Amino acid sequence: MxxxxxxxxxxxxxxxxxxxxxxxxxxxxxxxxxxxxxxxxxxxxxxxxxxxxxxxxxxxxxxxxxxxxxxxxxxxxxxxxxxxxxxxxxxxxxxxxxxxxxxxxxxxxxxxxxxxxxxxxxxxxxxxxxxxxxxxxxxxIPPPAEQLHNAGCASLCSRSIRVLQKLPHRPFPGKIRLLGVASLNLVSVAMGQTMAALEATPKIWDLAAAWLVLEELGCPLRWLGPTPQGLQAGTDQSQTDFPVLVANRQETLERFMPWAEALETKAQPFR
Missing domain, CATH: 3.30.540.10 (Fructose-1,6-Bisphosphatase, subunit A, domain 1)
Structure with missing residues (x-):
């Protein structure tokens, strides 16, 4: 709250x-x-x-x-x-x-x-x-679940947009927006501007601040690879991606999960 x-x-x-x-x-x-x-x-x-x-x-x-x-x-x-x-x-x-x-x-x-x-x-x-x-x-900022002005938009990064090619026969469940700023892509969900955001290759500095904003406003996050929680001292973060799906509520997260799973981050990393 x-x-x-x-x-x-x-x-x-x-x-x-x-x-x-x-x-x-x-x-x-x-x-x-x-x-x-x-x-x-x-x-x-x-x-x-x-x-x-x-x-x-x-x-x-x-x-x-x-x-x-x-x-x-x-x-x-x-x-x-x-x-x-x-x-x-x-x-x-x-x-x-x-x-x-x-x-x-x-x-x-x-x-x-x-x-x-x-x-x-x-x-x-x-x-x-x-x-x-x-x-x-x-x-x-009120939690997005309490906001009624969402226009049905979902944010994709330039790399995650390729998931559309992996599910060509399934309509994407939102109006796509590419904002070009990873931190603001993610926090747009917390602000009620979008209902979900998918980031394929964010680094720790891309998501660190947005992560807390999302948690404080009750937005569910699904890490699609390694989690950034509890990073070990001395580890180099220059090559580590933390792909993530965030949403305004749990049912929205589940609706977007097929596209998140289509990232196949381990087998086919996005660069």
């Missing part, structure tokens, strides 16, 4: 996020991407955002490690640590599509306990605190 109490973040942490979001808005439309070894894009703004967030977290929370997409990708050995995607949706950002996010989550005992999803182009901040609820711009 969503808490009615306002959340409180360290003002210095909020100032750090504000600084990075403002720089991203200023750079939007002016960044040329480079190609990384895995075929994905990266921009100078990604690198600056990552370095700024990692340095800022180290200063604000000394003794807590940081795992980030563009930096150290090993699970820290500290009792508490942060998982950061400094700019989720680089392809959108570089292409001039105004939809991307800053994803941050603080982990304790192998699970996220604080999640922050900043959406700079929309000036939205989604926050979740374990056991207390989730908020958007300071207002409690």
């Amino acid at each position: 969503t808490s009615l109490s306002p959340y409180r973040l360290d003002p210095r942490l909020e100032a750090l996020i504000d600084r990075v979001a403002e720089r991203q808005r200023a750079d939007f439309g002016h960044s040329q991407p480079d190609l990384k070894a895995d075929g994905s894009f990266i921009t100078a703004c990604d690198r600056w955002s990552d370095a700024t967030l990692v340095a800022g977290l180290a200063e604000l929370f000394p003794g807590e490690g940081v795992l980030s997409e563009e930096g150290r990708q090993q699970v820290p050995a500290t009792p508490a640590y942060w998982v950061v995607d400094p700019l989720d949706g680089t392809t959108n950002f570089a292409a001039g599509i105004p939809y991307w996010a800053i994803s941050m989550a603080r982990f304790e005992a192998g699970v996220p306990v604080l999640a922050i999803l900043e959406v700079p182009p929309l000036r939205q901040r989604i926050v979740a605190i374990r056991g207390q609820g989730a908020w958007r711009n300071g207002k409690p």
Whole structure:
């Protein structure tokens, strides 16, 4: 159940996020991407955002490690640590599509306990605190099961859309949306924007913050491969995918399971 109490973040942490979001808005439309070894894009703004967030977290929370997409990708050995995607949706950002996010989550005992999803182009901040609820711009988010405005949309990532070819004679049970931002694809379910989301190859930094938002709002998750819970200290997460199906309620999850099972993630990994 969503808490009615306002959340409180360290003002210095909020100032750090504000600084990075403002720089991203200023750079939007002016960044040329480079190609990384895995075929994905990266921009100078990604690198600056990552370095700024990692340095800022180290200063604000000394003794807590940081795992980030563009930096150290090993699970820290500290009792508490942060998982950061400094700019989720680089392809959108570089292409001039105004939809991307800053994803941050603080982990304790192998699970996220604080999640922050900043959406700079929309000036939205989604926050979740374990056991207390989730908020958007300071207002409690109602569980999707209590929301009545869902338009029957379902989110697929660019790799999971291939499941449509595996079940050609079965109508897909939703209007397909490809948002191009893994963290926001997933959290769209918690926000009541979509009824389900299927991600074929998310990394821990793609899903860390959305994971907690979904749990706090009662959205069922089905891990289709390894689970990200309780990651071992020192393990490299650069090549580990955590395919997942999420839904607004259990019956929706079951309705979409045939397409989730069609991923065949072990036999035919999506790249």
